[in-house]
Amino acid sequence: MSEIVGKKLAARPSLWNEDVEEAYRFQLAGYRDETEYLTVNSGNAVDRWPHNNYVKKLQRKDGRFYYFSRARECLEKDLPKVKLYND
Amino acid sequence: MAAVEAEGFTIKAGMKNSKVKSPPKAGAFKERPAKPTSFRKFYDRGDFPIALEHDTKGNKIAWKVEIEKLDYHHYLPLFFDGMCETTHPYEFFARQGVHDMLEHGGSKILPVIPQLIIPIKNALHTRNPRVICTTLKVLQHLVVSAEMVGEAMVPYYRQILPILNIYKNKNLNIGDGIDYSQQQGRG
Numbered sequence: 001m002s003e004i005v006g007k008k009l010a011a012r013p014s015l016w017n018e019d020v021e022e023a024y025r026f027q028l029a030g031y032r033d034e035t036e037y038l039t040v041n042s043g044n045a046v047d048r049w050p051h052n053n054y055v056k057k058l059q060r061k062d063g064r065f066y067y068f069s070r071a072r073e074c075l076e077k078d079l080p081k082v083k084l085y086n087d
Numbered sequence: 088m089a090a091v092e093a094e095g096f097t098i099k100a101g102m103k104n105s106k107v108k109s110p111p112k113a114g115a116f117k118e119r120p121a122k123p124t125s126f127r128k129f130y131d132r133g134d135f136p137i138a139l140e141h142d143t144k145g146n147k148i149a150w151k152v153e154i155e156k157l158d159y160h161h162y163l164p165l166f167f168d169g170m171c172e173t174t175h176p177y178e179f180f181a182r183q184g185v186h187d188m189l190e191h192g193g194s195k196i197l198p199v200i201p202q203l204i205i206p207i208k209n210a211l212h213t214r215n216p217r218v219i220c221t222t223l224k225v226l227q228h229l230v231v232s233a234e235m236v237g238e239a240m241v242p243y244y245r246q247i248l249p250i251l252n253i254y255k256n257k258n259l260n261i262g263d264g265i266d267y268s269q270q271q272g273r274g
Contacts, residue, residue, distance in 0.1 A: 028147065057153075057191075064138050064149040067187050 010086040013079055016072070021054060024082045026076035029058040030065045033085060099210040115253055119211050126169030127177050135162070137180065159195040160202065163188050167206035170222055171213055178221075185225050196232050200239045203229070204246050211250040218235050219254065 013020045023033060031037045035047060040061060047057040049070045058066050074082065090106040100107045123149035129135055136157065138149035166188060169181025189196065210222040226247075230237040240247075 026169055060149065064151055065153055066149060067154060067191055069190060 010084050013084060016074060016076070016079065018054075019084065020079065021072060021074050023084055024078060025055040025058065025066075025068050027070055027082060029060050031058070031061075032083075053063055098145065116214060118214050119212060120150070120215075121171035121209060121218075124168050124171050124177075126165055126181055127172065129165055130169070130177060130180060135165075135180070137186070139176070146179070146183060148180065148187060150177070150187070154188060154191045158189070159188070159192060159199050163192070163199045164202040164206060167203050167207075170206060170210040170225060171218060173215065173217060182221055182225075186228060189228050193233055196229075197234075197236055197239055200236065200243075204243045205250075208246045208250075211247065214250070214253075219250070 008065065026033050026037060029037075037046060037058065038044070041059060044059075046055055048054060051054050051070070054069075054070065055068055057068070060066060090104055091099065091102065092108055093102070093105040095107050095110060099105055130139075133139070136150060136152040138151060140149055163185075166181055166184040168183065169177055172178045172181055207222060207226070210218050213219075230240065
């Protein structure tokens, strides 16, 4: 298990759920999770879809934007790429 | 007496020993390749506010500008124009660009509808099954993208429906082709 600035990599998920979807979206944009996103982007709130609270838009570290669908984006084949961290 | 082959409606065709040939194919399903698109020109020139990354993660476009700030009257018809494209990377960026702009356009989509009809018509007129499938997916997304968009399409049915009429009975299965839209979680 690797340790990254106070956060422990807990597991790689084998099943999809909303936490996995959340982590997938942040990690696709180059962040570990929402905490890192907020730190890097000086507290700018994350844009989310109102009906299910999924992440809608993220600004990457190079200033470019990723837009996410209102529906699930993390497919079964993407599950091994997702990392879930414990606080 | 040996039969003589003759074209239909000729004097020869009226002879007793003539065998009239079948009429030539009308070519209703023959592909009609699209002319070079404006989308391709703009893409090659780097005029789109998108990062041209060749390792697109998760089939995503990295936008240089927030979509909400884009001029929809300019960009949305251009992305629609790219639906005729069948080669990478034009096909991917046009398709994904259209979907991103529709998903996040809201009320900016409705006023642009009249400008989208010609690109939609051009795409359908290619009679390329792949392009037609993409266009149908985009139409599905378009009509649910914002309020009143479906209604706004009604005056343009005359431009869109004739091609669908040609294909409406084509329900043969696609053999070993893969319909990727059937994947879980994809639109």
